Amino acid sequence: MKEIYNQIWKLAKPYYEKGRPMDIGHVSWMMVEAEKVCQAEGLDDSLLLPLVILHDVGYAEVPNDNPFKIDMRKDHMRAGAEIAERILGDMNYPADKKDKIVYYISVHDNWALGDDSVYEDKIMSVFNDLDFTWIVAPNGLEGLADILEKSLEETLKWVENDDKPDRRPFATETTKKLFETLLEARRKEVRG
Numbered sequence: 001m002k003e004i005y006n007q008i009w010k011l012a013k014p015y016y017e018k019g020r021p022m023d024i025g026h027v028s029w030m031m032v033e034a035e036k037v038c039q040a041e042g043l044d045d046s047l048l049l050p051l052v053i054l055h056d057v058g059y060a061e062v063p064n065d066n067p068f069k070i071d072m073r074k075d076h077m078r079a080g081a082e083i084a085e086r087i088l089g090d091m092n093y094p095a096d097k098k099d100k101i102v103y104y105i106s107v108h109d110n111w112a113l114g115d116d117s118v119y120e121d122k123i124m125s126v127f128n129d130l131d132f133t134w135i136v137a138p139n140g141l142e143g144l145a146d147i148l149e150k151s152l153e154e155t156l157k158w159v160e161n162d163d164k165p166d167r168r169p170f171a172t173e174t175t176k177k178l179f180e181t182l183l184e185a186r187r188k189e190v191r192g
Contacts, residue, residue: 001035004091005049011087012057019059022143027053029137030130033178037126040174047123050093050101052130054084055108073109081106116167125171132164133175136182141190152190159183 009031016023030052038045058080065072084105088098107118108127119125134140136159145155160183170176 001031002045002049005031005045005053007091008050008053008087011091012053012083015057015060015083017060019056020064022139022146023056023059025139026134026143027056029134029140033130033133033137034126037130037172037174037178041126041172043126044123046094046097047100047104048126050084050088050097051104051108051123051127054087054101055080055105055127055131057083057087058105070112073112077106077109080108111164111168119168119171122171125168126175128164128168129170129172129175129179132162133179133182135159136179136186141186156186156190 009027012027013024016027031049034048034052035045037043038048056076058076058078061079061083062072062075081102085098085102088101093101104118104121104124104127107115108124108131110116110118111128119128135144141152141155141159144159145152148155148158150158170179
């Protein structure tokens with residue numbers, strides 16, 4: 001991991017400590033996988049990695065409630081964009097990239113609002129792949145089950161029936177294979 005991303009993580013982590021308990025593991029996992037995807041697919045890590053690191057910092061600024069509520073999603077995206085603007089600005093991150101990352105954070109959960117158009121951008125699409133795939137990563141299914149107040153089996157069925165692959169197809173073979181591999185592993189764990 002490049003030092004600049006470690007610095008961003010160091011500045012972001014206190015926000016995650018105030019926000020949702022699962023987000024430190026969520027973002028840590030995404031950071032590792034995003035770096036792998038950037039290498040495999042030749043993507044711009046200077047956009048994807050800060051987006052991954054900062055995308056959910058806004059939960060530190062909103063009431064502790066169900067993150068699936070639409071107002072909560074909107075509020076955390078707005079707050080997250082403001083926090084990202086400060087963090088990246090304080091670090092003198094290149095202005096053009098900072099502005100793009102802040103925009104990405106301000107719309108990263110737009111799928112929940114019925115707007116999939118932002119995912120036509122390759123970086124946003126790969127980000128969405130990784131954000132969704134975390135659900136079937138180690139500890140991801142458990143985190144989602146807690147939020148949904150469902151069993152692991154019910155949560156696994158919820159993931160299997162999600163319309164993400166139809167509405168927002170996987171952006172790369174790397175992210176698609178990662179999701180499929182992790183989903184199969186979770187099926188074996190949950191169903192034997």
